[in-house]
Amino acid sequence: MSNTAMVEKYRSNFLKEVAENVEEGEWVRMCMQCGVCSGSCPMGPHWEHPPQELFMMIRANKREEVLSSSSMWMCTSCYNCIARCPRELPITHIMHGLAHYAKRLGLAPKENPTNKFSQRFWDNLTKTGRVNELKLGLSLYFMNGFVEGIKTALKMKDVGMGMLKTGRMNPLEILGGHGVKDKSGFQAMLKKAQELEAARVDK
Amino acid sequence: MAKKEYSFYPGCSSQKGASSINYLRSVETMCEDLDVQLNTIPDWNCCSASIGYNGGGELPRLVLSARNIALSEKNHPGQDIVSPCAACWLGTRESQERLNHNDSLMAEANTALKEAGLELEGKKDVRHMVEVLIEDFGYDALGAKVKKPLNDIKIAGYVGCQTNRPFGIDGESFENPKYLDKLIETLGGEPVENYDKKVSCCGGALAFSEPDKSQALIKDIIESAYDGGADMIVTPCPVCQMNVEVYQDQINAKYNTKFKMPVVYYSTLISVAYGHNAKDSALDGQVIRAKQLEEIAAK
Known part of the structure; x- marks a missing residue:
């Protein structure tokens, strides 16, 4: 699935594209533009376009603007919008779905820190089946390059020491650490799930 | 039983x-x-x-x-x-x-x-x-095992997001769930009334990727606990616990505050009230020590 293929397929019907390809995307049609989601979001002031606005932009075919936006990467998964939406839209999931779809098409903002962190989290957990907090933390410090990484590591030194002293961080995790025993079964399962999903999206 | x-x-x-x-x-x-x-x-x-x-x-x-x-x-x-x-x-x-x-x-x-x-x-x-505690035991049964009540400790029950939404605990409201407050009372402590950041977001995973934006949220959560006279915060969520506890020095440096608010798990409160020592109650896991609980545990 490429970006140009999708543009070609859906022409000027981005709403249909979202409904057919984005996780829970069919729900976008149900939005009545009340704005409760936008008003309920803890990161509200930092969204380029809050959820209500994104939903209207989808209807208005603002495809590039929606998919390249940093907006949906601001979602903290607090579920406040879901709990309060009078139409019961699964807004949190739609935001995750839009972010994932934008990433698949290569349109997500590459420098967005949550885009980077979220990918690292996934890579970290799928490697052994369980999150390695130490490696995840270090990869996060250095996600903006080596010099920035050293600066971040210094800034975070006291937090790290606090965790170390209380036994809530283990430097030996760098050598491998926790993981599932049936790693081959775990990874074969994920590979199959990815294949099935790709086949569905490419249809 | x-x-x-x-x-x-x-x-x-x-x-x-x-x-x-x-x-x-x-x-x-x-x-x-x-x-x-x-x-x-x-x-x-x-x-x-x-x-x-x-x-x-x-x-x-x-x-x-x-x-x-x-x-x-x-x-x-x-x-x-x-x-x-x-x-x-x-x-x-x-x-x-x-x-x-x-x-x-x-x-x-x-x-x-x-x-x-x-x-x-x-x-x-x-x-x-916490559903097991509340539904399979209940406040009375939980209270019956208290050996050292948490007298004179005022605690802000910070429920946070994901223990509360979208499912939450049966019979509780999304906007003002009371179970942590009831649990604090059951253990002999005093819950902060009308803790207005009770179900506010700490930034979750975005505390890592968007630290400044998340720490602004965390600051409000701690400030509101202080406003209510809290000695400590209690939470049922590992992300809430860590986010609200470990960035207090960074927040102090940025906002010129003097936060030093312990943030504990409900299970630590229960363990202390049930008469266990600091180690078994995991008080040694506090980055910001909960001294009042340490004193009770040492008694």
């Missing part, structure tokens, strides 16, 4: 040397007193919390939880799945609901699970540890 058994999903942060190992330790202490046996799901994996959506599409994320549920079905038939972690609980329960709601997704999930030699039925009750 007969021993209660549950199929236990501890989650990544409760592993040895991980950020909420102190939570697990106090949960184990608490469960021993309550005659609860936690049977860990063999070979459980990460649920991808709510932040794996970049690399992981819908189905790959759903099968992560499906594998854990399938392992529980196979190894612990008839036992509810219980997790102490808000994200693990939410992820597992939500994944099962979504698979049960969509036959083709369920069929695909089972095709993927076959690769790991597993099969999902999807009929498990998936519960948070």
Whole structure:
């Protein structure tokens, strides 16, 4: 699935594209533009376009603007919008779905820190089946390059020491650490799930 | 009362040397007193919390939880799945609901699970540890085991997001759930009335990727606890606990505040009130020490 293929397929019907390809995307049609989601979001002031606005932009075919936006990467998964939406839209999931779809098409903002962190989290957990907090933390410090990484590591030194002293961080995790025993079964399962999903999206 | 058994999903942060190992330790202490046996799901994996959506599409994320549920079905038939972690609980329960709601997704999930030699039925009750406390024991039974009441300690019950939404605890409201306050009272402590950041977000995983924006939220959560006269904050969520506890120095430097607010788990409060020492109550896991609890534990 490429970006140009999708543009070609859906022409000027981005709403249909979202409904057919984005996780829970069919729900976008149900939005009545009340704005409760936008008003309920803890990161509200930092969204380029809050959820209500994104939903209207989808209807208005603002495809590039929606998919390249940093907006949906601001979602903290607090579920406040879901709990309060009078139409019961699964807004949190739609935001995750839009972010994932934008990433698949290569349109997500590459420098967005949550885009980077979220990918690292996934890579970290799928490697052994369980999150390695130490490696995840270090990869996060250095996600903006080596010099920035050293600066971040210094800034975070006291937090790290606090965790170390209380036994809530283990430097030996760098050598491998926790993981599932049936790693081959775990990874074969994920590979199959990815294949099935790709086949569905490419249809 | 007969021993209660549950199929236990501890989650990544409760592993040895991980950020909420102190939570697990106090949960184990608490469960021993309550005659609860936690049977860990063999070979459980990460649920991808709510932040794996970049690399992981819908189905790959759903099968992560499906594998854990399938392992529980196979190894612990008839036992509810219980997790102490808000994200693990939410992820597992939500994944099962979504698979049960969509036959083709369920069929695909089972095709993927076959690769790991597993099969999902999807009929498990998936519960948070506080549900076990409140529903399977109740405040009276929990209170009956208190040996050292938490007298004169004022505590802000910070429920946070994912233990509260979208599922929450039965009978509680999304906007002002009361169970932590009731639990504090049960243990002899004094809950902060009208704690107005009770269900506000700490930034969750974005505390890592958007630290400034998240720390602004965390600052309000702590400030509001101080405004209510709190000596400490209590929470049922590992991410809330860590975010609200460990960045206080950075927040102080940025906002010129003087925060030094201990943030503990409900299971630590219970362990101390049930008469355990500082180690078994995991008070040594506090980055900001809870001195009043240490004093009670030492008595």
